[in-house]
Amino acid sequence: MYAFSYHAAHSLDDAVQRLREDSEARPLAGGMTLIPSLKHRLARVSQVVDLAPLSPLSPLRALEVGENHVQIGALVRHQDVADARELAQCLPGLAHLAGLIGDPQVRARGTLGGSVANNDPAADYPAAVLALDATLITDRREIAAADFFMGMFSTALAPDELLVAVRFCRARRSAYAKFRQSASGYAMAGVFLADLGPAGLRVAVTGACDGVLRWHAAEQAWAEGRLPGALHHPGLQADLHASARYRGHLAGVLFEQALTQLAP
């Protein structure tokens, strides 16, 4: 670990100010990704700005279910999303997804904002963000999900910009199916389905490619009353865990599994 200083943020403004003043500073949320990266010297920062001390009344900690939307603060932990009873009723796919992340320790510490800001290509939340046509709310603007994810570990966030909350559309029905990489729990592939009523079925895939993506061919197939079969995409990933062809096949299988979870 390289040396760095620590600042406990006492307000959202204070955290943003710190990040503005120091371009090498990074926000710290659950620390499940940032701390190991620092430990292994995969990241070097001058300062960590810890968001954990922010008040329980901060918008970063709120979970609000509205008539058309569900807004979840960036600091809400995976386990709290998985356990939120009102969410299980109105967006079961999202609650189910949160309960599939990592292991109990990761779910008890890791946050929605940390996961989305990190944009690991095998992370689960980005699939829900894209399929549920979410809006990313930061300290200074709102960003549509389609404009947020910019490829592997890259997002539209400026270095000094904090994600405050994610506003998800309340889909009529939602479901998520994932095939876990057995050591880490990350998705070898994960498919999120969101039935947006007149706007049709939205399908997003994580884990299979170099970043989360909308699976337009599957949406089209569904509209025509067909199943999509395998995912064909130039960005399909191959590594020691799975070939590109296998991941494409997996996406098709997971689409069908997720379909069985969609309540009528």
Ligand SMILES: Cc1cc2nc3c(=O)[nH]c(=O)nc-3n(C[C@H](O)[C@H](O)[C@H](O)COP(=O)(O)OP(=O)(O)OC[C@H]3O[C@@H](n4cnc5c(N)ncnc54)[C@H](O)[C@@H]3O)c2cc1C
């Ligand atoms: C063993 C293990 C297994 C895992 N398995 C899975 C899995 O199956 N699926 C999955 O999706 N994830 C998995 N993860 C990742 C986990 O979900 C992390 O919690 C998540 O990636 C990061 O969230 P965090 O709150 O810990 O963020 P941190 O580690 O604190 O931060 C991550 C990054 O986001 C930035 N950041 C944090 N909060 C904000 C904010 N509000 N605004 C702007 N930037 C911010 C930080 O500066 C940092 O760059 C796993 C992690 C581990 C260690």
